[in-house]
Amino acid sequence: MSGTKTRVDRFGDADGSGETQVNRGWLTNDCIVQLKFEREQMFQVLDIEKFDPADEVLVKILPLNEESEPTEAGVHVEVAKLKYGESHLQPQQAFGIPYVRGDVVVFHITAPCPLQTAFALLFHTPDQRAIGKAVITAAQLAGSEGVLELSITEPVPEATTIIARLTLPYLIVKPFADKTLDFRTTYAHYWPKSWPNLNVGHRGNGRSYIADPPAERENTIASFMRAYDKFADMIELDVHLTADGVPVIYHDFGMRTARQGKEITKIEQLEYVLIKDVSYEKLKQLRVFAVINGKPVEFPSHNTESRVEHRIFPTLVDVLEGLPKSLGIDVEIKWPQRRASGAPEAHQTIDKNFFTDRVLATVINHGCGRPLLFSSFDADICTMLRFKQNLFPVMFLTQGQTKKWSPFMDLRTRTVEQAINNAQAFELAGTAPHAEDLLSEEGAQLLQKARNLGQISLVWGDDCNSKERVKYFVEIGATATCYDRTDLYIPEAKNVHSSTRLVCWRNSRISACAKLMKEKVIRRGVRKRIRVGSL
Known part of the structure; x- marks a missing residue:
């Protein structure tokens, strides 16, 4: 139509402001493995002459196939070093990313699920001299998270003498099963x-x-x-999640409670029960106490509160729909x-x-x-x-x-x-x-x-x-x-x-x-x- 201004869509411009923003998508079939240098003390040194992490160390992750040979098939390794304005996931450099004590470095690995890839950690000095290696097998990366205790040896094929140990937390992110996302x-x-x-x-x-x-x-x-x-x-x-997998609303990880009919006059008479350890039906029955001004005070349990909207432990569904x-x-x-x-x-x-x-x-x-x-x-x-x-x-x-x-x-x-x-x-x-x-x-x-x-x-x-x-x-x-x-x-x-x-x-x-x-x-x-x- 004459005189009508036509808007041209631009990739990454969500609101027509002219500013573009392009972000990563979400997992569909692959998993993410994160290996995290995020603690003050990561290394325990056994031979300071051969491995000194007090100085800058270059760290690199190398995916390995079933024959323990380097591979890039289906595996994508990125790394982020947290520094203001520069905290982006990026490809690894030839000899790895610099790390000193107190840095936060996260290796972000995308690989097929279920995970069958092993990894080698390679350590170099700033002048690119190899000083150590460690290996992570696929079997070690169990569950959703954990902490690996790795042995670092000299960087030669048959080396067995341990020169340092590395405590390395890991995370595995699996895709959400819902396929309606687009x-x-x-x-x-x-x-x-x-x-x-x-x-x-x-x-x-x-x-x-x-x-x-x-x-x-x-x-x-x-x-x-x-x-x-x-x-x-x-x-x-x-x-929180209850023992039977019901998302419920409550602040603390558990609550102070006591058996039915027991008279409570002292804090020491109470037991602490974690929400994760009880079913939702059991949770609704539990007596609930808080300590106020040094004294135990009882509040109505879910089942004894007649006013529905005042009941403790509503489910997430109750809240979202109510x-x-x-x-x-x-x-x-x-x-x-x-x-x-x-x-x-x-x-x-x-x-x-x-x-x-x-x-x-x-x-x-x-x-x-x-x-x-x-x-x-x-x-x-x-x-x-x-x-x-x-x-x-x-x-x-x-x-x-x-x-x-x-x-x-x-x-x-x-x-x-x-x-x-x-x-x-x-x-x-x-x-x-x-x-x-x-x-x-x-x-x-x-x-x-x-x-x-x-x-x-x-x-x-x-x-x-x-x-x-x-x-x-x-x-x-x-x-x-x-x-x-x-x-x-x-x-x-x-x-x-x-x-x-x-x-x-x-x-x-x-x-x-x-x-x-x-x-x-x-x-x-x-x-x-x-x-x-x-x-």
């Missing part, structure tokens, strides 16, 4: 610049197992709805971290790929039609979610340099900048930094560093819990702020029916993406129900 619904990095700073209700309307709690218990539908009624844009919730579609959800996947001392936050025996797939399947089948993102303190969970799907953004939670808790072992969790680097390396949507790290003069600079790389930043923590702090984090550039008591601290400008939540969500293309996925999931679900019913 390029029509690629929103893993979709975050329009028009969206304002978002207000996120922490566990709904905030923590409740404290001295002065809100009326609604945390992580219940009642608490989520309270935040919604106060015009929160999103709520944050915490997801909350208004205009309320966004930050789904935090809980996975215990190992402290720098070596002690784990809790013990976990559920397979990590299984855990992630169960949560992801639940979200895809029941969570469409609303803005939703994933987050986790576990860097590997974030990597899994990024490469298993392309529908939802993934954010790396970090506690950073805090005085409130002891540090984690994984160096990627220690600082905001390293979290930003990790997000860049594995193409996450952004990070969720701890507010304590952003209270200094460097706070605005750190958030600007994230924005410079196209990342979003969701700030969280007790230091967000006041109107003044909520305003402060908006002013220094946070994309979203997650805090307790939206009923007390949400900005007054939000308390109108034309809230940004209703406007920005309806105008976003996430809704269209979700509706498309919902139609596909419903059709697939009908077929599944027919098959199950015919058994």
Whole structure:
């Protein structure tokens, strides 16, 4: 038509702004193996004259075939060294990537599933002199994750004398079984610049197992709805798997409990039960206690609470289907971290790929039609979610340099900048930094560093819990702020029916993406129900 301006689509230009962004897809048949130099102490030296990792060492991964010969058939090796602005996966150099103690280096290997490839680690000095080698067999890479204890020998064919040992964590990412993913619904990095700073209700309307709690218990539908009624844009919730694989909402890895009928007067009378160790039906029956001001306080169990929306341990399905579609959800996947001392936050025996797939399947089948993102303190969970799907953004939670808790072992969790680097390396949507790290003069600079790389930043923590702090984090550039008591601290400008939540969500293309996925999931679900019913 005369006078009509024709838009020409450009590859990588999602919104017509002229800015292009091209990202990796998701796994379909191959697996990803990551070998991670992400701890302070990786090597134990036995012969310092022959192997000295205190100086710079070049490290290279070499795939091996069944005859232990070098091969590149079907195997693609990349590596990322985390450094601000340069944390990209890239091909290996001829003699490997430089490593010194304190660096974070991740080898990212794409190979056919099931994994049958062995690997050699080759070590050179900066002047390219070979100084050591180690071998990883396919059999050693069992399960979804683990820690390899490798022997480094001299780089000659028949060498057997061990000159050093290497402690090397690994991760295996398997493809998500759902085959409905396609390029029509690629929103893993979709975050329009028009969206304002978002207000996120922490566990709904905030923590409740404290001295002065809100009326609604945390992580219940009642608490989520309270935040919604106060015009929160999103709520944050915490997801665990029960022993029978049901995704449930609760913050801690377990709860203090006691047998029915037992009178509790002292903390020592309580037992601690992990959610992973009990079925969902059993979980609903358990008595639940919290320690407040040094004394045990009992709260209603799921089965004794008559008000459905106030029941503890709602399932993820209950929440996704029960909350208004205009309320966004930050789904935090809980996975215990190992402290720098070596002690784990809790013990976990559920397979990590299984855990992630169960949560992801639940979200895809029941969570469409609303803005939703994933987050986790576990860097590997974030990597899994990024490469298993392309529908939802993934954010790396970090506690950073805090005085409130002891540090984690994984160096990627220690600082905001390293979290930003990790997000860049594995193409996450952004990070969720701890507010304590952003209270200094460097706070605005750190958030600007994230924005410079196209990342979003969701700030969280007790230091967000006041109107003044909520305003402060908006002013220094946070994309979203997650805090307790939206009923007390949400900005007054939000308390109108034309809230940004209703406007920005309806105008976003996430809704269209979700509706498309919902139609596909419903059709697939009908077929599944027919098959199950015919058994």
